[in-house]
Amino acid sequence: MKSSELVQGTLDMLILKTLALEPLHGYGIALRIEQISKGVFRVNPGSLFPAFRRLERAGWIKPEWRPTGNNRRAKFYQLTTLGRKQLKAETEEWARQLAAITRIMRAPAIGNL
Amino acid sequence: MFDLRSIIAGVRALFRKKQMEREMDEELRGYLDAAVKEKVRSGMNQEEALRAARIEMGSMDAVKEEIRSAGWESTLETIWQDLRFGLRVLRRNPGFTAVAALTLALGIGGTAVVFSLLDAVLLRPLPYPYSERLFRLFPLEGKRKRGVEQASYADFRDWQRQTRTFESLAAYGGDSLNLTGTAEPERVQASTVTPGFFATLGVSPVLGREFRSDDAESVAILSYALWQRRFGGDAGIVGKPIHVEGRAYTVVGVLPPEVRFRSHPWATPASDIFVPVVPTPARNWHSVRVLGRLAPGVSKEQALAEINGIAARLKQAYPESEALGIAFEPLAQYVVSGADQTVWLLLGAVAFVLLIACANVANLLLSQGAAREREMAIRTAVGASRGRILRQLLTESLLLASSGGAIGIALAYWAIPLVVRIAPPFSSLFSRLEDAHLHLNWTVLGFSALLSALSSVLFGVLPAWKATRPAQSSFAASRAGGMRGGLMALEVALSLVLLVGAGLMMKSLIRLLEVDVGFRTEHLLTMQVSLSEAKYSTPEKQAAYFDQVLQRLAAMPAVLSAGTVTDLPLTRNETSNGFEIPGPHPGQGTAGYHALSAGYFRTMGIPLLNGRELEMGDSANSPLVGVINRSMAGKYWPNENPVGKTIVVYRFVAERTSAGTHVQFKPHMLAIVGIVSDIRQLGLDAPPDPELFMPYDQWPAQEMSLVLRVAAEPSSLIPRVEKEIWRVDPDQPVTDIKTMDEWVAREAAGRRFILLLIGAFASIAAVLAAVGIYGVASYGMRQRTHEIGVRMALGARGQQVVWLILRQNLSWLVIGIAAGIAGAFALTRLLASYLYSVRPTDASTFGLIVLVQLAIAALASFIPARRATKVDPMVALRYE
Numbered sequence: 002m003k004s005s006e007l008v009q010g011t012l013d014m015l016i017l018k019t020l021a022l023e024p025l026h027g028y029g030i031a032l033r034i035e036q037i038s039k040g041v042f043r044v045n046p047g048s049l050f051p052a053f054r055r056l057e058r059a060g061w062i063k064p065e066w067r068p069t070g071n072n073r074r075a076k077f078y079q080l081t082t083l084g085r086k087q088l089k090a091e092t093e094e095w096a097r098q099l100a101a102i103t104r105i106m107r108a109p110a111i112g113n114l
Numbered sequence: 115m116f117d118l119r120s121i122i123a124g125v126r127a128l129f130r131k132k133q134m135e136r137e138m139d140e141e142l143r144g145y146l147d148a149a150v151k152e153k154v155r156s157g158m159n160q161e162e163a164l165r166a167a168r169i170e171m172g173s174m175d176a177v178k179e180e181i182r183s184a185g186w187e188s189t190l191e192t193i194w195q196d197l198r199f200g201l202r203v204l205r206r207n208p209g210f211t212a213v214a215a216l217t218l219a220l221g222i223g224g225t226a227v228v229f230s231l232l233d234a235v236l237l238r239p240l241p242y243p244y245s246e247r248l249f250r251l252f253p254l255e256g257k258r259k260r261g262v263e264q265a266s267y268a269d270f271r272d273w274q275r276q277t278r279t280f281e282s283l284a285a286y287g288g289d290s291l292n293l294t295g296t297a298e299p300e301r302v303q304a305s306t307v308t309p310g311f312f313a314t315l316g317v318s319p320v321l322g323r324e325f326r327s328d329d330a331e332s333v334a335i336l337s338y339a340l341w342q343r344r345f346g347g348d349a350g351i352v353g354k355p356i357h358v359e360g361r362a363y364t365v366v367g368v369l370p371p372e373v374r375f376r377s378h379p380w381a382t383p384a385s386d387i388f389v390p391v392v393p394t395p396a397r398n399w400h401s402v403r404v405l406g407r408l409a410p411g412v413s414k415e416q417a418l419a420e421i422n423g424i425a426a427r428l429k430q431a432y433p434e435s436e437a438l439g440i441a442f443e444p445l446a447q448y449v450v451s452g453a454d455q456t457v458w459l460l461l462g463a464v465a466f467v468l469l470i471a472c473a474n475v476a477n478l479l480l481s482q483g484a485a486r487e488r489e490m491a492i493r494t495a496v497g498a499s500r501g502r503i504l505r506q507l508l509t510e511s512l513l514l515a516s517s518g519g520a521i522g523i524a525l526a527y528w529a530i531p532l533v534v535r536i537a538p539p540f541s542s543l544f545s546r547l548e549d550a551h552l553h554l555n556w557t558v559l560g561f562s563a564l565l566s567a568l569s570s571v572l573f574g575v576l577p578a579w580k581a582t583r584p585a586q587s588s589f590a591a592s593r594a595g596g597m598r599g600g601l602m603a604l605e606v607a608l609s610l611v612l613l614v615g616a617g618l619m620m621k622s623l624i625r626l627l628e629v630d631v632g633f634r635t636e637h638l639l640t641m642q643v644s645l646s647e648a649k650y651s652t653p654e655k656q657a658a659y660f661d662q663v664l665q666r667l668a669a670m671p672a673v674l675s676a677g678t679v680t681d682l683p684l685t686r687n688e689t690s691n692g693f694e695i696p697g698p699h700p701g702q703g704t705a706g707y708h709a710l711s712a713g714y715f716r717t718m719g720i721p722l723l724n725g726r727e728l729e730m731g732d733s734a735n736s737p738l739v740g741v742i743n744r745s746m747a748g749k750y751w752p753n754e755n756p757v758g759k760t761i762v763v764y765r766f767v768a769e770r771t772s773a774g775t776h777v778q779f780k781p782h783m784l785a786i787v788g789i790v791s792d793i794r795q796l797g798l799d800a801p802p803d804p805e806l807f808m809p810y811d812q813w814p815a816q817e818m819s820l821v822l823r824v825a826a827e828p829s830s831l832i833p834r835v836e837k838e839i840w841r842v843d844p845d846q847p848v849t850d851i852k853t854m855d856e857w858v859a860r861e862a863a864g865r866r867f868i869l870l871l872i873g874a875f876a877s878i879a880a881v882l883a884a885v886g887i888y889g890v891a892s893y894g895m896r897q898r899t900h901e902i903g904v905r906m907a908l909g910a911r912g913q914q915v916v917w918l919i920l921r922q923n924l925s926w927l928v929i930g931i932a933a934g935i936a937g938a939f940a941l942t943r944l945l946a947s948y949l950y951s952v953r954p955t956d957a958s959t960f961g962l963i964v965l966v967q968l969a970i971a972a973l974a975s976f977i978p979a980r981r982a983t984k985v986d987p988m989v990a991l992r993y994e
Contacts, residue, residue, distance in 0.1 A: 027141060028148035045170065046145060047177045050138075051184035058120045058185065075144045076137070 017088040024079035124187035176497035196509035214475045218518025221471030223525030226562045228464045234550035241372045243316040250448045251404040254439035264400040276424045279417040281409040284311035285402035288377030295357035299847040305377040305385040322352035322367030334363040338371040340386035360648035379542035393774030453543035463875045466608045472573040473601040474886045479577035481893045511574025519566030538863035603930030605886045609879035610934025616876035617959040619869040622950040632793030634719040638854035639828035644817040653814030674823040677714030682819040684857045694762040705804040709813040717823045725757035725788030732809040738784040746804030798861040828853040884974040892978035903987045912983035919979035
């Protein structure tokens with residue numbers, strides 16, 4: 002299956018959404034996005050990690066080092082209260098935009114009339 | 115994004131950099147591990163999984179770089195890194211850095227110098243509050259409604275009474291006055307002003323008050339400078355008498371130091387003393403300039419509408435008046451009249467120099483870029499993004515421009531006083547520069563900094579863009595060659611335009627100085643004497659004074675002959691007036707009116723062509739006689755001999771009454787007794803006009819110039835001459851003591867100033883362009899060393915190799931020269947008003963300059979080409 006580039010600006014929202022269920026580490030988030038989108042979206046680390054840094058700076062997610070067995074640890078990210086609010090706002094905005102775009106796409110093509 | 119949280123996080127990241135890096139490493143490693151584990155779980159073997167995960171992840175360093183640049187603090191860090199690295203790069207190539215920085219210094223420094231002129235002349239506001247509301251009002255006359263500099267006093271009073279849109283109107287005039295008394299007699303610049311003049315300007319005296327309408331006629335206000343210089347800053351000066359024109363004037367006020375008022379824009383120096391305007395009721399006697407302060411909130415359109423109404427009413431009331439309307443212009447504009455054009459012209463010229471400098475450095479950077487291709491490739495390979503490299507290169511450019519700018523500012527610091535010193539005196543440019551006390555200031559420094567930044571973009575962007583392009587292909591290489599050639603052509607074109615401009619100015623100046631003035635200028639000493647009205651009240655007294663002075667001067671051993679005249683040639687002074695030709699075919703004309711002594715023509719060396727000279731016998735009691743010049747004879751008596759003819763001339767008479775000074779012109783019959791040859795009267799560039807010369811015994815004047823033909827070096831005689839004149843009257847100031855050659859030099863000073871500056875810019879431009887051509891040619895040669903080696907090994911001769919290198923540049927050179935010729939054709943007309951007897955498209959100048967430019971280009975490309983022939987084929991072949 003061909004994977005697509007993410008729609009501009011939606012990565013942050015997808016990360017927040019993924020973290021809404023449970024805290025995850027970097028690869029976990031990437032994998033979750035890929036699985037849920039049935040492989041349509043593939044996120045590479047080059048955009049994933051800067052996004053973490055951005056969201057962290059904004060105070061929407063919070064990192065936490067957790068042990069992962071055999072004496073290793075991983076950086077898990079979890080949603081903050083602020084992040085939850087942001088996710089809600091972004092979800093609503095997304096729904097609104099999506100509806101609008103759908104309406105436009107369904108409208109009869111004037112040129113063909 | 116710049117909220118507090120982000121700032122704190124950024125600062126923390128800066129201070130805990132090591133820990134942040136460690137955690138980032140750990141996180142990324144964890145990511146990789148997890149990816150591998152996941153892939154193994156879905157059926158890959160360990161090795162395959164690791165490979166796949168690595169491919170997915172891409173360059174670990176690139177990812178880290180992305181993460182680092184997500185926070186703002188990384189920008190600071192990269193700037194710092196870029197700066198340090200840039201400095202290292204520049205230090206590593208001292209030759210390149212020196213050439214580039216010096217080139218930029220010439221461009222930026224030159225521009226800073228001209229900008230400082232622009233700042234002083236145009237940008238600095240007048241030293242009066244709300245000066246944008248100050249206007250000069252003037253009458254319009256004649257069929258074409260020509261603006262006239264001065265208005266009649268009577269008209270001014272009517273304007274003043276009727277206007278509402280102007281908060282206040284005041285009138286002023288220019289004069290110079292003799293100051294006597296305590297110290298040596300001196301003649302000072304003066305302005306006559308009406309009551310309320312300083313209030314209109316918005317100036318209040320530091321001592322005393324300004325003029326009131328109930329003031330007596332003999333009151334004076336002093337400039338701060340005169341007060342300090344002549345009266346030692348006497349705090350009790352107000353109320354004391356000073357001796358002006360032989361009369362006692364009471365000082366009523368002293369002006370603040372920043373007020374340097376000039377009765378007209380090129381009056382030099384600024385007025386030192388102010389006395390009341392003497393009212394003249396005659397409406398046809400234009401004697402005052404009018405200053406107005408627009409009321410707050412009134413637009414120019416409203417003022418114009420009102421002023422037009424006033425003009426129409428006056429026209430109705432005084433149908434015989436010549437005034438047809440009234441116009442006004444901002445005082446700030448009047449004050450710079452003419453200088454603005456000069457300054458913009460120079461700024462344009464120096465902008466060309468800066469562009470050439472930038473093109474040159476861009477070319478140097480392009481060649482450098484070729485040498486740094488490997489470095490760029492490595493940087494890209496280890497994860498530097500294109501933007502990152504671009505930024506690095508632009509930082510280097512900025513560093514280069516800053517060092518160039520710093521040297522340029524040092525150059526400007528040294529050059530600005532030099533330019534001020536050669537500024538032509540008696541011009542509005544000179545006045546503005548003098549008033550500004552021009553030196554390097556913050557405005558100029560700020561401008562230079564801005565200019566450096568701008569030029570770094572100008573010369574840096576192209577090479578940086580090129581360097582970050584994945585080149586290697588021959589297509590890209592040839593395009594870079596085109597860029598280099600194009601830049602070179604640009605330099606050639608711009609410098610050609612400047613050279614043509616300089617050439618035209620040079621030719622003008624040569625033509626101007628070659629003008630036959632009609633008399634011998636060498637060994638002539640001239641000076642001016644202006645008699646005080648109070649002391650020399652009658653024509654007889656005035657004539658007697660000059661008789662005595664001339665006798666004494668002529669008797670001096672080194673003096674060959676002495677004469678006196680009202681308007682000395684080449685001093686831009688002339689009084690012209692109308693005359694009438696009576697008889698069966700009456701006619702009228704205009705001529706310059708001059709009063710002179712019998713010895714004037716002999717002293718000047720002006721030959722008599724016909725009739726007789728003026729003689730001692732032509733006295734106040736004998737019939738009026740005059741000598742005319744050849745132009746006057748040719749214009750008004752083209753087919754007959756004017757000697758013996760009679761004309762009607764008009765004598766100006768001023769009568770003082772209680773109502774003011776009544777002026778009128780009284781007709782007199784005058785017999786023409788001789789014709790002299792033409793001379794350049796008004797100025798070097800002014801073709802001869804009709805002139806009429808009359809004996810001063812019959813045509814007395816208070817203000818006369820003395821001319822001495824001397825056997826010694828003229829200026830060495832000055833102290834003795836002064837002493838001799840003071841023997842007649844110790845209170846009489848003698849001013850403008852100059853040799854005739856100095857007057858000639860002053861006549862040429864304006865064009866000389868333009869020539870010196872444009873010439874300097876053109877020379878710099880030519881040198882920079884030559885360096886540019888040389889650079890391109892030698893780069894081309896280095897690029898083809900291998901090829902040249904092969905060719906020479908196969909038997910090519912030196913000549914052929916030289917041609918090979920020359921040919922490479924030739925087409926770009928031709929394009930540059932063609933563009934330069936076209937540009938010069940389009941632009942030299944901006945010079946037109948500065949040229950003398952040379953057309954802006956003068957073919958011989960264009961031709962000569964093109965030859966010069968070709969010679970420079972040939973030489974600059976020949977040197978590297980010649981070096982190419984010295985290449986040892988064996989070395990060249992091993993070169994790769």
